[in-house]
Amino acid sequence: xxxxxxxxxxxxxxxxxxxxxxxxxxxxxxxxxxxxxxxxxxxxxxxxxxxxxxxxxxxxxxxxxxxxxxxxxxxxxxxxxxxxxxxxxxxxxxxxxxxxxxxxxxxxxxxxxxxxxxxxxxxxxxxxxxxxxxxxxxxxxxxxxxxxxxxxxxxxxxxxxxxxxxxxxxxxxxxxxxxxxxxxxxxxxxxxxxxxxxxxxxxxxxxxxxxxxxxxxxxxxxxxxxxxxxxxxxxxxxxxxxxxxxxxxxxxxxxxxxxxxxxxxxxxxxxxxxxxxxxxxxxxxxxxxxxxxxxxxxxxxxxxxxxxxxxxxxxxxxxxxxxxxxxxxxxxxxxxxxxxxxxxxxxxxxx
Amino acid sequence: xxxxxxxxxxxxxxxxxxxxxxxxxxxxxxxxxxxxxxxxxxxxxxxxxxxxxxxxxxxxxxxxxxxxxxxxxxxxxxxxxxxxxxxxxxxxxxxxxxxxxxxxxxxxxxxxxxxxxxxxxxxxxxxxxxxxxxxxxxxxxxxxxxxxxxxxxxxxxxxxxxxxxxxxxxxxxxxxxxxxxxxxxxxxxxxxxxxxxxxxx
Numbered sequence: 301x302x303x304x305x306x307x308x309x310x311x312x313x314x315x316x317x318x319x320x321x322x323x324x325x326x327x328x329x330x331x332x333x334x335x336x337x338x339x340x341x342x343x344x345x346x347x348x349x350x351x352x353x354x355x356x357x358x359x360x361x362x363x364x365x366x367x368x369x370x371x372x373x374x375x376x377x378x379x380x381x382x383x384x385x386x387x388x389x390x391x392x393x394x395x396x397x398x399x400x401x402x403x404x405x406x407x408x409x410x411x412x413x414x415x416x417x418x419x420x421x422x423x424x425x426x427x428x429x430x431x432x433x434x435x436x437x438x439x440x441x442x443x444x445x446x447x448x449x450x451x452x453x454x455x456x457x458x459x460x461x462x463x464x465x466x467x468x469x470x471x472x473x474x475x476x477x478x479x480x481x482x483x484x485x486x487x488x489x490x491x492x493x494x495x496x497x498x499x500x501x502x503x504x505x506x507x508x509x510x511x512x513x514x515x516x517x518x519x520x521x522x523x524x525x526x527x528x529x530x531x532x533x534x535x536x537x538x539x540x541x542x543x544x545x546x547x548x549x550x551x552x553x554x555x556x557x558x559x560x561x562x563x564x565x566x567x568x569x570x571x572x573x574x575x576x577x578x579x580x581x582x583x584x585x586x587x588x589x590x591x592x593x594x595x596x597x598x599x600x601x602x603x604x605x606x607x608x609x610x611x612x613x614x615x616x617x618x619x620x621x622x623x624x625x626x627x628x629x630x631x632x633x634x635x636x637x638x639x640x641x642x643x644x645x646x647x648x649x650x651x
Numbered sequence: 652x653x654x655x656x657x658x659x660x661x662x663x664x665x666x667x668x669x670x671x672x673x674x675x676x677x678x679x680x681x682x683x684x685x686x687x688x689x690x691x692x693x694x695x696x697x698x699x700x701x702x703x704x705x706x707x708x709x710x711x712x713x714x715x716x717x718x719x720x721x722x723x724x725x726x727x728x729x730x731x732x733x734x735x736x737x738x739x740x741x742x743x744x745x746x747x748x749x750x751x752x753x754x755x756x757x758x759x760x761x762x763x764x765x766x767x768x769x770x771x772x773x774x775x776x777x778x779x780x781x782x783x784x785x786x787x788x789x790x791x792x793x794x795x796x797x798x799x800x801x802x803x804x805x806x807x808x809x810x811x812x813x814x815x816x817x818x819x820x821x822x823x824x825x826x827x828x829x830x831x832x833x834x835x836x837x838x839x840x841x842x843x844x845x846x847x848x849x850x851x852x
Contacts, residue, residue: 421704438719438726
C-alpha cells in the first residue's frame with residue numbers, strides 16, 4: 301500500500317489530474333449504464349401495470365434480472381451489416397449518439413460541490429452537445445442504405461431541428477431569469493422552497509421544455525422516427541446486436557439526461573422543496589441534496605413512461621405545426637415577459 | 652513544446668486534413684461529414700484561445716443546425732459526381748495557383764510582421780472564473796449595439812425573403828385546418844347517417 305502511495309506521488313501533477321478525472325468519469329458513467337438498464341425494466345413493468353399486464357416476470361425474482369439477460373442476449377447476437385452499407389459510418393453512428401448523451405453529464409451538478417467540471421458556460425455546453433446527438437440518427441439512417449431507415453432519418457432530423465429551437469429558447473428564458481450559464485448558479489438562483497423554483501414564473505417555458513424534450517428523444521407520442529407501424533423501426537431498422545443496443549442505451553441515457561436537466565432548470569436541482577419554510581424546513585434539513593435531485597429526476601423519468609402508455613402517436617404535420625407555430629412563438633413571448641420581469645424586478649422571484 | 656502547443660498543432664493538422672478531404676471526397680455526404688470534423692477541430696482551437704463562447708456556439712450553430720440541414724439536402728439530392736468532377740484535372744493548376752496566392756496573402760497579413768509580439772503584447776491569461784460569454788455580451792449590447800441590431804435585421808429580412816420565395820400553396824393537398832379539427836362537436840359534425848337499401852343478391 302505504501303509503495304502504491306509513493307508510486308502515485310511520483311507521478312507528475314498533470315498525469316495525477318488526468319487519472320483522477322478518469323476515475324470520476326467512470327464513477328458517473330457506470331451507475332448511468334446501470335440506471336439505463338433498470339430504466340428499461342421499469343418501463344416494461346410500469347407500462348405493463350398501466351395496461352393491466354404483469355410485464356417481465358420470468359428472469360430472476362419478479363423479473364429483476366431481465367435487463368441483464370437482455371444485455372447478454374444482445375452481446376451474443378450477430379451484428380449484420382447490410383450490403384452496400386457504408387461500414388465505418390454504419391458502426392460509428394450508434395457511438396455518435398451515445399457519446400454526447402454521456403458527455404453532457406460532465407457539467408451536471410449532482411450536489412452543491414459534486415460536479416465534474418464546474419464551467420461557466422455549462423448551459424451552452426449542454427445545448428451544443430445535445431444538438432450533436434442528432435448526427436447518430438442521420439448518419440446511421442443514411443449509412444444503412446435502406447429506404448425505411450432513410451425515411452426515419454429524414455423525419456427525425458426535421459423533428460429534432462424543429463424542437464431544438466423551442467428547447468433552446470426555453471433555456472434562454474432560464475438563463476435570463478437566473479442570470480448565469482453555470483448550472484450550479486442556476487440552481488442557487490432558485491433558492492427558497494417549492495414556490496420560488498423556476499417552474500412557476502417560467503411555467504410556459506417549463507411545459508415547452510418538457511414536451512420538446514420528449515420530442516428530442518424521439519419518444520412516444522413523438523416517435524415517428526421509429527414508427528413501427530409505418531416504417532418498421534425507422535433509422536435503426538438495419539441494426540442488430542450490440543450496434544442496436546448502443547442506440548437503445550443512448551435513447552434511455554438521453555431520457556435520463558432530459559429528466560435531470562428539467563429538475564435542474566425548473567425544479568431547483570438539489571434544493572429541498574421545504575427550504576425556508578417555518579416547520580417543514582428545519583425538519584427536512586438533514587436530507588442530502590442528492591436525494592432531492594434523484595426524486596425530481598425520477599418523477600420526470602416516470603413522466604416519459606406515463607406519456608408513452610397514455611398517448612397515441614402524433615401525425616407528422618401536427619408535430620411540425622406544434623414545434624414551429626405553437627412552441628416557438630410561446631417561448632419568444634415568454635422570454636420577453638421574463639426579460640421585463642427581471643429588469644423591473646417583479647416581486648417574489650426577481651426582486 | 653508545451654502541452655498547449657501540442658494540442659494546437661494536432662487540432663490545426665486535423666482542420667487542414669479535414670478541409671482537404673472536403674474538396675477531394677467523391678461522395679458529397681462524406682465531404683459534409685469532414686466539414687463537420689473541421690468545425691469541431693476549429694472549435695477546439697478557439698477553446699485554446701479562451702474564447703469558450705465562440706467555440707461552443709460554433710458547435711451549436713454550425714454543427715448542430717446548419718450542417719444538419721446541409722446533410723438533409725445532400726442526402727436527398729441525386730448528385731452526379733461525374734459531371735461535377737469533369738473539369739477537376741483541367742482546373743487543378745488554376746486551383747493550386749489560387750490556393751498558393753491565398754495562403755501567401757494570409758501569411759503576409761497575419762504573419763509576425765503585423766501581429767508579432769512586438770506589435771501586440773501577448774494577451775493576459777484569465778482566471779478560471781473569467782466569463783468570456785459575459786464580456787462578449789456586455790460589449791455586444793453596448794458599444795456595438797447598432798451594428799449588432801442591423802445585422803439581426805438583415806438576417807430577418809433574409810429569412811422572410813427565403814420563405815416568401817419558396818412558399819407555395821398547393822390546392823390539391825388534403826390538409827385539415829387543426830383549429831377546425833379541434834372545435835368539432837359530437838354528433839352531426841363527426842358522422843353523417845345515410846339510409847340506403849341493403850345490397851341485393
